Amino acid sequence: MTGRVNIRELILGILLEINKEGQYSHIAIRSTLEKYQYLEKTERAFITRVCEGTQENQIRIDYIINYFSKVKVEKMKPLIRELLRSSVYQLLYMDNVPDSAVCNEAVKLARKKGFYNLTGFVNGVLRGIARDYKKIPFPAKEHKVEYLSVTYSMPVWLVVQFIDQFGFENTEKMLQASMEQRPVTVRIKEYLTDREQVIQSLKMEGVKVEKAPYVENAYYLSGYDYLPALTAFRMGNIQVQDVSSMLAGEAASPQKGSYVIDLCAAPGGKTICVADKMQGTGLVDSRDVSEKKADLIRENVERMGMANISVSVHDATVFDHESVEKADLVLADVPCSGLGAMGKKTDIKYKITPGKQEELVELQRKILEQAACYVKPGGVLLYSTCTVCREENLENVLWFTREYPYKLESIDDFLCEELRSETTKQGYLQLLPGVHKCDGFFLARLRRIE
Ligand SMILES: C[S@@+](CC[C@H](N)C(=O)[O-])C[C@H]1O[C@@H](n2cnc3c(N)ncnc32)[C@H](O)[C@@H]1O
Secondary structure: OOOOOOHHHHHHHHHHHHHOOOOOHHHHHHHHHHHOOOOOHHHHHHHHHHHHHHHHOHHHHHHHHHHHOOOOHHHOOHHHHHHHHHHHHHHHHOOOOOHHHHHHHHHHHHHHOOOHHHHHHHHHHHHHHHHHHHHOOOOOOOOHHHHHHHHHOOOHHHHHHHHHHHHHHHHHHHHHHHOOOOOEEEEEOOOOOOHHHHHHHHHHOOOEEEEOOOOOOEEEEEOOOOHHHOHHHHOOOEEEOOHHHHHHHHHHOOOOOOEEEEOOOOOOHHHHHHHHHOOOOOEEEEEEOOHHHHHHHHHHHHHHOOOOEEEEEOOOOOOOHHHOOOEEEEEEEOOOOOHHHOOOOOOHHHHOOHHHHHHHHHHHHHHHHHHHHHEEEEEEEEEEEOOOOHHHOHHHHHHHHHHOOEEEOOOHHHOOHHHOOHHHHHOEEEEOEOOEOOOOEEEEEEEEOO
């Protein structure tokens, strides 16, 4: 590794930024990598892997450290805590890094950062773990909450909520799935696009293309270096989107010529999907809360070559007189806790708290209140989130149907046989990672009755 900078010191800096200063992990990692652009590819990969892995497995790693250390993790100096965490990750999850190197580097770094009196402590804890890791008594399966929390590094309050809502078995499937890697999923554009030709072009560039489940034009891609460099991407024939999100477009299923308002649209996934389904007709009025977000939509709309989309900045919690009873279809793909995609965003599970969840429910209902006014009588409101929490999903929809003149209507006609169930007949679908073959997601189709 290069002598110019200590890679493990950079990792320490990133982890402190995330856990002490509350930064999102992908932002902290990205800004460090941008700052040190001269690093070699292997060094960049090492930094990303250790930071993401340490974050993802933090609760389990802390359990291990606490077993070997008299001072508990939460009482440690932040720098020593992050140093131990990232070193334990390397010891236990990275076979190609020798244990002695991990321990020596950690001791050197503790000394460099001025913690001379703690070098013996750091050394003792790490060598103890390297030697006796197999002796740790991890929680047994009978202790359901602790077992799931430590095995899958999931905060206890979320484990309790999940078991209550989905039962133990489904919760374990969800948590297991959240730790597995899945290939990137893309939607191949429908309108004026020859799907077979797009697949051929991807294959010719060495990409492995596999059919993804549930949606006709959903595919898994792997084996490429840089997705934006692929011809199919540059030509606007494919759009990165999880199958769960594509299902919102399926359930929305707009008529040709419709006027659609997408209230929370960035980066534009569902906007594009719905506009594509209208085959160049009608208009999708695509909105988000800031200019920065609107630009993200514009970038994607332009690349995909969609003419029936207009993009603007609008706060969905603020009433818009101009839109009253104008839309055939309103999409309310609201901000949410994002726990359906916790496998992709490793720190989401630590950032959300019961208080933040309550605030989100309030925001979601505020957006729904406005959305209710924009749908024409007889029109459709499609509510969706990328989370699994009942409070943000079914409970919001049931509240909405009590307060506003809407009723849930069956989505069975828009879904493949495999996804149809009692709830889809009633008008909603809760997807769970590990139970379904996609991210966690919720969608409900509501018809305005007066
Ligand atoms: C789940 S994401 C939307 C994803 C998007 N529909 C797609 O398919 O690509 C939620 C969006 O809500 C936006 N948002 C948050 N608060 C908002 C508000 N008050 N008004 C409008 N949009 C808001 C966020 O900026 C974010 O882009």
